[in-house]
Amino acid sequence: MTNYDRCPVCSGTDIHEVFLVKDFTVSGTFFPIWHCNQCTARFTQDIPGDSEIGAYYQSEEYVSHSDTKKGLINKLYHAVRKITLSSKRKMVASALPQKKGNILDYGCGTGAFLREMQAAGWQITGLEPDPRTRNIAGKLVGQTIYPPTYINSISENLFDVITLWHVLEHVHLLHQTLKQLSRVLKPGGHIFIAVPNYTSQDAIKYQSDWAAWDVPRHLYHFSPESVKMLLPRHGFKLTEIHPMWFDSIYVSMLSEKYKTGKTHHFRALLNGLSSNFNALQNKEECSSLIYVAVKE
Secondary structure (H helix, E strand, O other): OEOOOOOOOOOOOOEEEEEEEEOOOOOOOEEEEEEEOOOOOEEEOOEOOOOOHHHHHOOOOOHHHHOOOOHHHHHHHHHHHHHHHHHHHHHHHOOOOOOOOEEEEEOOOOOHHHHHHHHOOOEEEEEOOOHHHHHHHHHHHOOOOEOHHHHHHOOOOOEEEEEEEOOHHHOOOHHHHHHHHHHHEEEEEEEEEEEEOOOOHHHHHHHHHOHHHOOOOOOEEOOHHHHHHHHHHHOEEEEEEEEOOOHHHHHHHHHHHHHHOOOOHHHHHHHHHHHHHHHHHOHHHOOEEEEEEEEO
16 A cells, blocks of 8 residues: 655645545545645545556446446436537547547547547547456457556657546556656647546535545546646646536536435535536636646
């Protein structure tokens, strides 16, 4: 297990525990969430090592790896994904004058976004740590999906675009990963990073029951301020921040279940919509955010 004596995001030493959060998906174990006063990032303590963490993803409830459609919440996830895949494709395409190019999806899951980009004429590469999930994605796109270590053999300055859709919070080697991603991205190329935002209204409402803590799978818990400090360290210039409006609804549904033990869908819907209404005044308070940056 890893126990940090300094912030894994900025290396600051002014850190303290916030509360304990339960792993509702697999183990039922509680993990401490700590806060850094220097960069405002939060992080999970006592995390399993890189070789042990895989066991915490082995659940049919973990929809991004299993693609399960069991239950209303997972059905909602799939329905919304059809909409968000198209919006992500358009957002990524708008970054390139030619509207297509060479893209790396780091942590591609079951391959839905890769398939979306492939169908639009992009050259695709996918990296995914879980062998079972790699197999699902490979069958979907009709080509090999590689483990993350494959990035070491990729030529530098190869990709026009790199995407990480709710992935950066999972990687054990945060700074080494960003360094490698910068190496394989072309100068002037774009990186899209989507992560949960613990400063959102729904996170504040649900506190330790907020589903997007997702311990121990989520190793880091980013605020907008912490991302703005992190990206320049690896040669990225932040250019845009986009809200992910659907996430507050999905996360609130899970959070309500975690908090009460029951599926209060209407209450969760109201809480999610309330969080979004609050974020209309400041998009950086949305439940999840997409950070767009350029390699300088």
